[in-house]
Amino acid sequence: MNNLQLAVHFFLQIAVILLACRLVGLVAKRFGQPQVVAEMVTGVLLGPSLFGLLAPEVQASLFPWDPTQTTRDTQSYLFPASQLGLALYMFIVGMEFRVDIVKRHFKSSVTVSAAGIVTPFALGGLLGWAMFEWTDLFPEKTNLFEAVLFLGASMSITAFPMLARIIHFKGLAGTRMGTVALGAGALDDAAAWCLLALVLASFDNDYSHAILNVGGGIGFVAFMILVARPLLHWLSPRLFDKGTLTETGLVVALIAMALSAWFTDLIGLHAVFGAFVCGAVLPRNVARDTVQRIQPLAVSLLLPLFFTYSGLNTRISLIDTPFLWLMCGAVLVAAIAGKGIACWLAARATGVPQREALGIGILMNARGLMELIIINIGLQRGIISPGLFATLVIMAIVTTLMASPIFDRLVGKGFTAEPLPPFDTDRDTAGAQARS
Amino acid sequence: MNNLQLAVHFFLQIAVILLACRLVGLVAKRFGQPQVVAEMVTGVLLGPSLFGLLAPEVQASLFPWDPTQTTRDTQSYLFPASQLGLALYMFIVGMEFRVDIVKRHFKSSVTVSAAGIVTPFALGGLLGWAMFEWTDLFPEKTNLFEAVLFLGASMSITAFPMLARIIHFKGLAGTRMGTVALGAGALDDAAAWCLLALVLASFDNDYSHAILNVGGGIGFVAFMILVARPLLHWLSPRLFDKGTLTETGLVVALIAMALSAWFTDLIGLHAVFGAFVCGAVLPRNVARDTVQRIQPLAVSLLLPLFFTYSGLNTRISLIDTPFLWLMCGAVLVAAIAGKGIACWLAARATGVPQREALGIGILMNARGLMELIIINIGLQRGIISPGLFATLVIMAIVTTLMASPIFDRLVGKGFTAEPLPPFDTDRDTAGAQARS
DSSP states (O other), rough: OOOOHHHHHHHHHHHHHHHHHHHHHHHHHHHOHHHHHHHHHHHHTTTTTHHHHHHHHHHHHHHHTTTTSSSSSHHHHHHHHHHHHHHHHHHHHHHHHHHHHHTHHHHHHHHHHHHHHHHHHHHHHHHHHHHHHHHHSOTTTHHHHHHHHHHHHHHHOHHHHHHHHHHTTTTTTHHHHHHHHHHHOOOHHHHHHHHHHHHHHTTTEEEEEEEEHHHHHHHHHIIIIIHHHHHHHHHHHGGETEEEEEEEHHHHHHHHHHHHHHHHHHHTHHHHHHHHHHHSOOOHHHHHHHHHHHHIIIIIHHHHHHHHEEEEEEEGOOOSHHHHHHHHHHHHHHHIIIIIIIHHHHHHHHOOOOOHHHHHHHHOOOOHHHHHHHHHHHHHHHHHHHHHHHHHHHHHHHHHHHHHHHHHHHHHOOOOOSSOOOOHHHHHHHHHHHHH | OOHHHHHHHHHHHHHHHHHHHHHHHHHHHHHTOHHHHHHHHHHHHHTTTTTTOOOOOHHHHHOOOOOOOOOOOHHHHHHHHHHHHHHHHHHHHHHHHHHHHHTHHHHHHHHHHHHHHHHHHHHHHHHHHHHHHSOOSOTOOOHHHHHHHHHHHHHHHOOOOHHHHHHHTTTTSSHHHHHHHHHHHHHHHHHOOOOOOOOHHHOOOOHHHHHHHHHHHHHHHHHIIIIIIHHHHHHHGGGGHHHHHHHHHHOOOOHHHHHHHHHHTTTTSSSSHHHHHHHHOOOOOHHHHHHHHHHHHIIIHHHHOOOOOOOHHHOOOGGSSHHHHHHHHHHHHHIIIIIIIHHHHHHTTTTTOOHHHHHHHHHHHHHHHHHHHHHHHHHTTTOOOHHHHHHHHHHHHHHHHHHHHHHHHHOOOOOOOOOOOOOHHHHHHHHHHHOO
């Protein structure tokens, strides 16, 4: 296909993806599920797991796919747009990241977060070891260390952005349950991403590469905190006109994001790290206006493309033996026991009342979009097989689907993560006070 | 290059493009030039005309390019993103399109617009005929009819979005000069796009294709006005929550845009037509909120990618003989005499005072981004040669560069099109009143 034909396809794909996401969203809403869950599911439905199974020819003509990844196909169109959407989204997550919340209810947060990382990592690692020894769910070039670490990390992840949205939306931001969950979620996510970075570093096999990855990553974070952050703070008054971020200001933020994404990609980590860190070091007032302006298009248009791109890679049909379904069940049990149950018990242990502790466990258990990101990276790099990928997609969807109904019973009224809550402007002044 | 390597490149390209656009913008500002002019120029500078001339290897490694257009290269990354940006931008232009303005100062508007389409079309057509007979600036498969029509259409285009922005920014929206220029610009643009549609229809050579193009185009517009418009009006109350467009509302607008872009692409017109028409038929309150939410990212991030994509296709070095520079001069003279001078005289003839008439002529003469869009389509389809493309790029840039300094002298104080003016909310009530 040439560029023009692909461009024709591209707009049709966008229309189909957005429409499918909204239709599934309407159904999901009836079951009290937020839009983001609907979009995760829609991605899988549009891929070979359902659409490709029911109407293989229509699916193939709508999403032409070159398995050799050399000529131009759907992938060469959806991939860049979805990567851009993903980087922008992680940038938004970074801008909404709040270290200050961890400080409140510090003991509970740290205990819950420790339980939420140690147990799933232990169970996940154990499962990774078993799978590595007795199955072919890991490709040959993945070694035991990486298998254990990757499965451990992918079990430890929290759907932090979704968690933050639910908590803000329900007005729980100031409550103990809200702050403990947010604080623990932030700590766990940070830890899980570090683990993933370690896997990626190790996976390059080359010793010099590993040094580049780890050293480059540490150097990058240090640079962002010690140089970029003060620089951006010094620049920030120049980027405002009558209290609003100028267009130049927005572009400066986007340039910083693109450079960070590029650098972390270059050193063998992933663009999402750079985008996230960049968002986190941005001055709070710049972050507030930037989120407002990029969120609508990034979340409504580009992010669904990522879900579909992920879904196109998911072949549920690869889980085709009772043994593999058993593995799938084991992954689910390890994920729920390791994360949800462990966090609930940890919260109880630090004196959080039963109902709230259960709420925290459920919130921490949802993997959401973050899990899809981590396992897509694993699949891209060839750390996990498409079969294990499908298993983990199921785990991500089930743990996310579980969250809403159970949480609703505990907290009352149904919640939906849509429409997105306004950016937390209090944070700006809080941040300024904390700094001054 | 595989996907991952290209993704690394993609973020670096974005950073370089945005940074270069802003740096050129800083210089341009000193000469009273708006940011959009800077971005047009930056696109050309990043291409083979300057960057590729000074540092061919660095340029080629930053923007790898496969001339056969089959394997994955920069183009397969920048192209989809730039097409998406372009469609979103034309969607915004459509949403900001105002028929009601033509009605005020009707006589002057119609006279200026007639002069602004007949004269440049006659001069452009004449030049197209001369080039077709005596040069090889048109590829072999282009016939005389298409050559005349295409050059005529490309001379008749107005930088309507830029014109609208300048007029709003200077607070001239209610003045005679402002309304006449806006009205005439809107009419001329509509006429020029119709001419282009005719060229594209003819160029397919196939009689059945031409019917598909013209018939499909007319059918599309009829459908959008008679079916989509009432449907969207009926839907619109459901898309609002407490006076604000919901996320679902935004997605409905984006789906309509994507479907329209896809359809006009499919019938052999171009995605920009569909996106524009879709924007124009959207209910005004939906349009207002949609523009607000998609404009920042579309204009700050995606549109510069289109300028650079266009610049990567521009080889000023192709104009390498005195004869070709003579042709370039002829194009410029025809463009300025046919548009700027003709509109100025037409305005004078309908009793507009000298200063204002000159202002109208200058505003109508700027070709801006619209010219780049039209000639990029011509190059993509193979209607014009890369040499003629380069000539027309120069014409577009020179007529746009001329506008600001001359206009400044006439209207006073320097203007910049940045920051973008807020969406004209009056329009909403005006539109509602007009309908009721």
